[in-house]
Amino acid sequence: MKILTTFAAMVVGGGIAAGSMYGLLASQTSAPADSPTNVNAPQFDYGSNN
Amino acid sequence: MRRRGGAAEAAVVVWALALALLVLGPALGPGFLLVRDMVWVPDLALRADALGLGSGLPRAVPSDAVVAVLDELVPGMVLQKLVLVLALMAGGVGATRLLDRSDGSGTTPAPLVVRLVAVTLYDWNALVAERLLMGAWPVLVGYAVLPWVLVAARRWREEQRLPRGLLLLVPLGCLSASAGLATAVAVLAGAAGRGRTARASLLVLAGNAPWLVAGLVHASSATSDAAAAQVFALRGEGSVPAPLAALTLGGIWNTAVQPGSRTGVLGWVALVALVGLAAVGWRPWWRRTPPRERHTLLVCWVVGFGSAVLTWAAPGAVGWAAEHVPGAGVVRDGARALVLCAPLLVVLVAEGVRALAARAPREAVARAALAVGAVLLPVALMPDLGMGVGHRLEPADYPAAYDRARRLLEDGRGDVLVLPLSSYRAPTWNHRDLVLDPVGRYLGRDYVASDVLVVDGTPLSGEDPRVARAARALASSTPELRADALARIGIGAVVVDPTAPGEPPPEVAGVRLLDDPDLRVTTLDDVRVRQVQTSWRLAMAAGWLAFLGLVAAGLALGVRHLLTSPWRASRKRLPRRVTRE
Numbered sequence: 202m203k204i205l206t207t208f209a210a211m212v213v214g215g216g217i218a219a220g221s222m223y224g225l226l227a228s229q230t231s232a233p234a235d236s237p238t239n240v241n242a243p244q245f246d247y248g249s250n251n
Numbered sequence: 252m253r254r255r256g257g258a259a260e261a262a263v264v265v266w267a268l269a270l271a272l273l274v275l276g277p278a279l280g281p282g283f284l285l286v287r288d289m290v291w292v293p294d295l296a297l298r299a300d301a302l303g304l305g306s307g308l309p310r311a312v313p314s315d316a317v318v319a320v321l322d323e324l325v326p327g328m329v330l331q332k333l334v335l336v337l338a339l340m341a342g343g344v345g346a347t348r349l350l351d352r353s354d355g356s357g358t359t360p361a362p363l364v365v366r367l368v369a370v371t372l373y374d375w376n377a378l379v380a381e382r383l384l385m386g387a388w389p390v391l392v393g394y395a396v397l398p399w400v401l402v403a404a405r406r407w408r409e410e411q412r413l414p415r416g417l418l419l420l421v422p423l424g425c426l427s428a429s430a431g432l433a434t435a436v437a438v439l440a441g442a443a444g445r446g447r448t449a450r451a452s453l454l455v456l457a458g459n460a461p462w463l464v465a466g467l468v469h470a471s472s473a474t475s476d477a478a479a480a481q482v483f484a485l486r487g488e489g490s491v492p493a494p495l496a497a498l499t500l501g502g503i504w505n506t507a508v509q510p511g512s513r514t515g516v517l518g519w520v521a522l523v524a525l526v527g528l529a530a531v532g533w534r535p536w537w538r539r540t541p542p543r544e545r546h547t548l549l550v551c552w553v554v555g556f557g558s559a560v561l562t563w564a565a566p567g568a569v570g571w572a573a574e575h576v577p578g579a580g581v582v583r584d585g586a587r588a589l590v591l592c593a594p595l596l597v598v599l600v601a602e603g604v605r606a607l608a609a610r611a612p613r614e615a616v617a618r619a620a621l622a623v624g625a626v627l628l629p630v631a632l633m634p635d636l637g638m639g640v641g642h643r644l645e646p647a648d649y650p651a652a653y654d655r656a657r658r659l660l661e662d663g664r665g666d667v668l669v670l671p672l673s674s675y676r677a678p679t680w681n682h683r684d685l686v687l688d689p690v691g692r693y694l695g696r697d698y699v700a701s702d703v704l705v706v707d708g709t710p711l712s713g714e715d716p717r718v719a720r721a722a723r724a725l726a727s728s729t730p731e732l733r734a735d736a737l738a739r740i741g742i743g744a745v746v747v748d749p750t751a752p753g754e755p756p757p758e759v760a761g762v763r764l765l766d767d768p769d770l771r772v773t774t775l776d777d778v779r780v781r782q783v784q785t786s787w788r789l790a791m792a793a794g795w796l797a798f799l800g801l802v803a804a805g806l807a808l809g810v811r812h813l814l815t816s817p818w819r820a821s822r823k824r825l826p827r828r829v830t831r832e
Contacts, residue, residue: 211616213624218623218624221634244752
């Protein structure tokens with residue numbers, strides 16, 4: 202039981218750390234979250250509710 | 252007071268700095284960060300509107316004036332980066348102070364891992380991401396100051412003496428209206444009672460005096476479009492409803508700045524993880540914390556969460572208030588109030604981690620793995636905050652034409668009209684990133700620019716009456732008539748951005764000083780310079796006197812303490828070396 206809990210703790214902690222690294226790297230190489238501003242629009246939206 | 256372990260405290264500070272650098276990343280490169288409402292320039296002038304004497308609503312009072320003074324000492328580009336880094340660092344370190352416990356023999360800091368968890372969560376969350384992308388740097392400065400204000404208020408209660416630090420923290424936490432309101436709630440929640448209420452009230456009034464007085468003198472134009480309340484209300488993130496998003500400090504109205512990780516599955520994972528940890532930490536926190544301290548954080552949380560959710564639940568009421576009560580529009584951006592929820596959330600999550608750590612396996616490797624996981628959990632839940640919020644914060648350099656225009660307009664009469672009459676730009680030299688038109692701030696004179704906000708194609712009317720007058724002047728039939736009409740309302744120059752979207756503005760007769768692809772500058776004759784009423788000047792002088800009086804008192808008392816501190820006295824008492832001949 203003790204070995205199991207130790208193993209589980211290592212998996213949880215290590216998993217979160219690995220997830221953080223993966224997420225940081227993936228977010229740097231993925232496409233931009235928002236589209237470039239539409240330069241043909243008559244004026245730019247300050248923001249969007251959609 | 253027990254000394255904090257030097258190594259542990261250093262680790263906390265280093266971690267806070269590391270997170271600040273990781274969050275900002277490439278944003279710290281050469282150039283200016285120009286994103287939505289954050290417009291920094293090489294040398295911001297101390298203009299009338301920075302002092303609250305302009306014709307428009309004092310949205311940038313007192314932050315513009317503070318920057319205008321400080322950038323005489325530190326160049327604007329460096330100052331901007333310093334403000335952002337120090338705000339994140341100070342906020343994270345301040346959050347750890349909320350975990351300290353006072354007992355009869357002094358103050359006991361929390362275990363190191365628990366403190367590191369607090370730093371990470373305070374610096375790495377939806378509120379920080381969303382306000383960075385909105386350019387709301389005064390809100391972030393107020394957010395950074397908040398835990399320190401709460402700790403100082405605690406000291407005030409315990410020592411029955413106003414802490415010197417509050418005299419500086421309060422003005423720093425009041426660089427904008429919404430930041431000032433949050434700081435006021437924190438001071439009053441933390442310090443009111445037992446003969447302190449009056450002094451606390453005066454303290455927050457003085458700290459907020461510049462924008463309060465400026466708002467009062469502009470009361471006739473301080474009401475807002477009621478439709479804006481629905482637009483700026485607290486909003487859900489992806490499938491996470493607004494009130495639930497607010498529990499983890501998210502829910503900004505503008506979906507364009509909501510991090511992608513918050514709108515997907517991770518949004519729900521974050522909710523379950525953070526609220527779950529907070530629930531685990533609730534009972535130990537309740538048992539471990541003195542009642543007055545619990546009351547302080549709970550009041551802050553209730554006011555913050557309640558204000559935010561009110562905008563979601565009753566936008567009609569908020570809109571009515573904004574339309575009829577001068578200044579009420581300041582609360583329409585509901586998510587801003589969530590700064591007040593951050594201290595309790597961070598403390599509860601940290602206590603939850605502490606409670607779970609007590610039940611963790613004894614093996615060092617397992618405990619180390621869990622500790623690393625706990626500290627990095629906020630990063631795992633929202634990884635796209637890193638590196639300039641996923642490279643959405645990138646510095647840019649102004650075109651040379653801006654500097655030429657500033658020099659050409661240095662000595663002229665009258666205010667500058669910035670055209671076209673639209674608030675935001677997305678210049679190629681700024682990576683096509685949306686930013687409030689920076690031209691006005693770059694120049695050294697007062698200016699008139701559109702304050703109409705467009706959301707999903709729908710314009711929300713602004714408040715500056717001179718913009719409407721300028722628009723009517725531009726509707727005149729010839730360039731000469733336009734120039735005359737503009738000169739009569741105090742416009743001495745017209746600066747046009749030819750790269751801005753929409754129809755080119757109509758020609759205005761005058762002397763063309765600059766004809767550049769990035770800017771065109773035309774000066775007008777026979778300008779009737781706008782006069783500021785004496786009553787306004789006197790009122791603003793009083794407001795600034797109150798604000799600066801706090802800063803001066805804080806600095807003076809701080810210097811006096813340094814000069815008369817026991818440390819200095821003990822160094823004087825050390826025996827001198829005696830040499831024998």
